[in-house]
Amino acid sequence: MTPPSPAPANPAARPRIHTDVYRAVWRWHFYAGLLVLPFLIWLAVTGGLFVFKDTIDDAFHRELRFASTSTQPIQPSSQLIAAALNAHPGSFVKYTGPATPGRTAEVGIATAQGRLLVYVDPKEGTVRGALPEGGSVAWTIRKLHSLKYFGSIARGAIEIAAGWAILLVLTGLYLWWPRGRTQGVVSVRGTSTQRVFWRDLHAVTGLFVGAALLFLAITGMPWSVFWGAKANELANGHNFGYPAGVRVQVPMSQARLSDHTTTAWSLQQAQIPQSAPTDQDAHAGHAGHAAAMPASPSPTLADGALGWDAAIAIFDRLGIAQGYTVQPPKGPTGVYSASIYPHDLDQQRVIHIDQYSGLPLVDMGYQDYGPLGRWLEWGINVHLGQEFGVLNQIVLVVACLAIVLLCVSAGTMWWKRRPAKGWGVPPQPQDARSLWGVTALLAVGGVLFPLVGASFLVIALLDRWLCRPAQPAT
Structure with missing residues (x-):
């Protein structure tokens, strides 16, 4: 039997079907990069900074976050709440105790100007200052990262960018595949003045950072404005995210935990249960325990027969980790x-x-x-740089720097190969079926991520309209 002939070294001599598929993939990779690179640089820079959120806030808000070194015992939280309300009149919303010694307590207050976080020294009972809720430097970086400042349309653009980033990784892996090559696979050729240098730098960087980029894009999707919201409803609807029978069967209210405090993603649709007052409680609860609560313009502080400090004592006995946030009851069934x-x-x-x-x-x-909830929460925790401590932070920062390099090398490579006039779009396959075959595969992902799928359709139609051959004059 005659052995098969070796594959031709010249790419132009390869079977046309392979060339056509390569061109189709390259074309989509180009469009993805054209749309996504600015967003990826933005996400990498802001995300790399947010990994150090606690360090950043400790540096910028040291006078608020750190308490005195007094040897006095910690005062009851009701007194700390009263001090905060005396300094900033309003309605009490929530209380967060110090997570570790030397930290301040945080009191959430709703005022006419908006919500405030008031920082109180837990031993001296003095107010150290206040910030608008979500107004710290780290939270500002987080809102810049998600484009939350710019409305739902901008946040939808981030969701689309994340979907296209997945496309970039998958098509980039196909384009990198050696196919008999030995150079430019895991090494960089040439010098920085040559296009081949930037091509190899882009390909090799993409090879090593692609998995991290894919992971960050997928684990970032739960926060997205459309897909994340719908996925959360699906995962947690019908009381699924907060099963009523986890400990005991209790009646649930229509209130959601995420309406009142920051929650884990898997609990954003979780319903809050209802208290069951007896007739005696309903008539005497408010009056019998008002004295145990701090004076406040907010009547909710006096609701319930238990009393604030007694409730805190119960939470402590149940062994919840320190630094937890507590919200008071809202109404007689709260x-x-x-x-x-x-x-x-x-x-x-x-x-x-x-x-x-x-x-x-x-x-x-x-x-x-x-x-599914455990897997999603684990992915989000790693995405935030929290799961593996300092090592998690270092890996994410290196990945973010590599993503910036990936984008810069892509832009430089395109700039060097672009024609004097035009965008330098990769050539169309000779057989248009190859392009539409690749497009059909991408449409599968578009079904999973509808906003991304809609953008696929727009780009495919623009590509077909703008790049169709000119009709001969009659």
């Missing part, structure tokens, strides 16, 4: 709600207690989430 989402996923916890009896109605931790 509950005291405590929640914490620390870096350690195993310490994530949400507890609701009856405002009259103090009995736990729901006590849920990370181990109680479903498999």
Whole structure:
């Protein structure tokens, strides 16, 4: 038997079908890069900074976040809330105790000008200052990262960019594949004045950072304005994200946990249970325990027969990690709600207690989430640089720097190969079926991510309209 002939070294001599597919993939890779590169640089820079959110806020807001070194005992949280309300009159919303010694407590207050976080020294009971809720430097970086400042359309653009980033990685891997080449695969040829240098630098960088980019794009999707919201509703609808029977079967209100505090993604649709007042509670609860609560313009502080400090004592006895946030009951069927989402996923916890009896109605931790919820929360935790400590942060920062290099090398490579006039779009396949075959494969991803799929359709139609051959004059 005659052995098969070796593949020709000259790409032009390869079977046309392979050349056509290569051109089709290259064309989509080009369009993806054209749309995504500015967004990727923005996301990499802001995301790399947000990895160090605690360090940044400690540096910029040191006088607010750090307490005195006094040896006095910590004052009851009701007194700290009263001090905050005295300095900033309004309605009490939530309280977050110090996570570690030497930290301040945070009191959330709703004022006519908006919500404030008031920082109170837990030992001296003095107010250290206040910030608008979400107004710290780190939270500003986070809102810049998601383009939250610029409205839903801009946030939709970020969602589309994340989907196209997935396309960039998959098509880039296909274009990198050696196909018999030995140079420019894992090494860089030439000098910085040559296009081949930037081509190889782009390909090799993409090879090593592609998995990280793919991971960040996928794990960032739960926050997206359209897909993330719909996926959250699907995953957590019908009380799924907050099963009523996790600890005991309790009646649920229509209120959502995410309406009142920052929550884990898998609990954004979680319903808050209801307290069950007896007739005696309903008539005497307010009057019998008003004295135990701090003086405040907000009547909700005096709701419930339990009392604020007694509720805090119950949460402490239940062993929730320090630094948890507590919200007071809202109305006669409201509950005291405590929640914490620390870096350690195993310490994530949400507890609701009856405002009259103090009995736990729901006590849920990370181990109680479903498999999908646990996987999503783990991915988000890694995305935020929290799961593996400093190592997680270092890996993410290196990945973000590599993504910037990937974008810069792509832009430089395109600039060097572009024609004097025009965009330098890669050539069309000779057989248009190759282009539409690749497009059809991409459409599968478009079904999973509808906003991304809509953008695929727009680009495909523009490509067909703008690049169609000119009709001969008659």
